[in-house]
Amino acid sequence: MSGIDYRDSGVDIDEGLRAVNLMKKEVKKTFNDNVLSELGHFGGLFKADFPGMTQPVLVASMDGVGTKLKVASLAGDYSTVGCDLVNHCVNDILVQGAYPLFFLDYIACGRLDAAVAARIVTGLAKACSENGCALLGGETAEMPGFYNAGDYDVAGTIVGSVDRNRIIDGSAVVPGHSIIGLPSSGLHTNGFSLARAVLFEKAGLTVSDHHEILGEDTVGEALLKIHRSYLNQMKPLLDRELVTGMAHITGGGVPGNLIRILPEGCGAVITPGWDVPPIFRLIKKLGSIPETEMRRAFNLGAGFLIVTSQPEKVTELLLQAGEKPFPAGEITNGDSIEYDGEGV
Amino acid sequence: MSGIDYRDSGVDIDEGLRAVNLMKKEVKKTFNDNVLSELGHFGGLFKADFPGMTQPVLVASMDGVGTKLKVASLAGDYSTVGCDLVNHCVNDILVQGAYPLFFLDYIACGRLDAAVAARIVTGLAKACSENGCALLGGETAEMPGFYNAGDYDVAGTIVGSVDRNRIIDGSAVVPGHSIIGLPSSGLHTNGFSLARAVLFEKAGLTVSDHHEILGEDTVGEALLKIHRSYLNQMKPLLDRELVTGMAHITGGGVPGNLIRILPEGCGAVITPGWDVPPIFRLIKKLGSIPETEMRRAFNLGAGFLIVTSQPEKVTELLLQAGEKPFPAGEITNGDSIEYDGEGV
Secondary structure, eight states: OOOOOTTTTTOOHHHHHHHHHHHHHHHHHTOOTTBOOOTTSSSEEEEOOOTTOSSEEEEEEEEEOTTHHHHHHHHTOOSSHHHHHHHHHHHHHHTTTOEEEEEEEEEEESSOOHHHHHHHHHHHHHHHHHTTOEEEEEEEEEOTTTSOTTOEEEEEEEEEEEEGGGOOOSTTOOTTOEEEEEEOSSSTTSSHHHHHIIIIIISOOOTTOOOGGGTTSOHHHHHHOOOOOOHHHHHHHHHTTOOSEEEEOOTTHHHHHHGGGOOTTEEEEEOOOSOOOHHHHHHHHHHTOOHHHHHHHOOTTEEEEEEESOHHHHHHHHHHTTOOOEEEEEEEESSSEEESSOOO | OOOOOTTTTTOOHHHHHHHHHHHHHHHHHTOOTTBOOOTTSSSEEEEOOOTTOSSEEEEEEEEEOTTHHHHHHHHTOOSSHHHHHHHHHHHHHHTTTOEEEEEEEEEEESSOOHHHHHHHHHHHHHHHHHTTOEEEEEEEEEOBTTBOTTOEEEEEEEEEEEEGGGOOOSTTOOTTOEEEEEEOSSSTTSSHHHHHIIIIIISOOOTTOOOGGGTTSOHHHHHHOOOOOOHHHHHHHHHTTOOSEEEEOOTTHHHHHHGGGOOTTEEEEEOOOSOOOHHHHHHHHHHTOOHHHHHHHOOTTEEEEEEESOHHHHHHHHHHTTOOOEEEEEEEESSSEEESSOOO
């Protein structure tokens, strides 16, 4: 009977070390004065000082990339999913008024390719830097028999902070407030199972196919457009306390996410008319998907919604920040979200 | 052409809502006065006050359960993997002197069964309560085509805190210090790919099989024993500053983890002789695995190592806490970790 070792069982410790070495430089770029640890320690250390805050509150959120990863796998391009994940998480705590402190990632795969893992982490690190966030730690797990070779799952946790009296929870939203939308780049990280079912299974397209609706982009390029972060353009608004509510439009679409911040007695009327990225029109057409289902599954071009009593000032500051805000509706008396017009 | 909706694409939003409702009660039990958010918010809110600390430092770590999940799947028992994950993470920050504040989880699967997800979260919540840790948030992702039906991946992030002058990083370790070990319950969460390859593939055992080496436990029961948390028994030692270094024995075994906290000029001699759980003897025998490979892949019964200049006092306090400490070796002049004797 011959012996068996760890590599025979499908786990390659040396490839793991190679991956860590490839990641190190990118991760270190995200470190700031608050980071007290070196890569490779058991846990990441981060100084808990909150200059200027009287009652600091930590805001934490965890998320994954979802089956957008399947598209990355099909397209052989793992350079963007790290950015998707960080930006998604940044937006998720931004809606409560929090700015990011640090991020930790989890990468799992069936067989580790150090170069692929490093590409994912490079994306994570790039987005962390853009959002002033330290990439404090992470776990890369090789789980043979669990994932198909070539498949990678990527998830992460963000921790940010906000002064307690600056937490935004929608309680200050009242009927009459305006809703301003910020453009998404495409699907962001939601609705990919539906999109894949329509485009790849039902319509038989591949990531490298073109379609007249998409213009120059291939199907893969249109699907992989990076989830936008809204942090830097929102900071001037939050610092001036111009916002009563924010919604990050993820799974559930505008209705499913806006409803979460509306206080009792408040509904909303949404006025479509903003630019809808072509990929949504393609999915709707090829899947014969009803408008109501499209609204529940996708952001349809509205990646982030701002509720405010000062729409002119907000619009002006957003334009100054290079953003392209659009009017998206109004808060109403009621308890439901209605649409005034068709979107896609 | 008929329409397609989200459920057709393999994502069941209603089952997701059922899972959240089943989890809610268990998660709420972990909440303390520092938790400012309700379940279902975008991010979890946690008051950043650190009573008694002069320079609070956040310590964060992310980890997964690894392919122990495959054994849970084979045994149809998801009640313990949540505890495994939380306890693993608790130990990972404990070695730096940190006590847990909050935890966030990520559960991913191919087809969501609300009852299974709730069982995992119940385990997470139970272990969080035992470790004084709030289960602040999480993400449950249904990713059809990514995971086999019945497979669940589970990962999580812990955030804890430690006063800066109480961080333990091994820099106070000097030759002559004693190494005291604390028993593991079994594999904890490491070495499962190798264990599965040996027990299931090579030896053809199943989770419900018995083997004389294992006594009353089935193979599944022996493999699924819960990863121990060492927090509560270590607190009296840390509060009295009796410890110069700690190592959580995970992937890499004693040599791979102890080396991470030894300062320049320090090595160690390990003196096996403590109780080795039978599962390791079974794996070694059926896999014909050399002792050196066993030491690199498994904890071999030593789940946690303490380095101290006061071994008698440390041992006494651990015994008082109901723990079963054993002498595991000594810090030496040198730079390598040697073994004095065979272990398994």
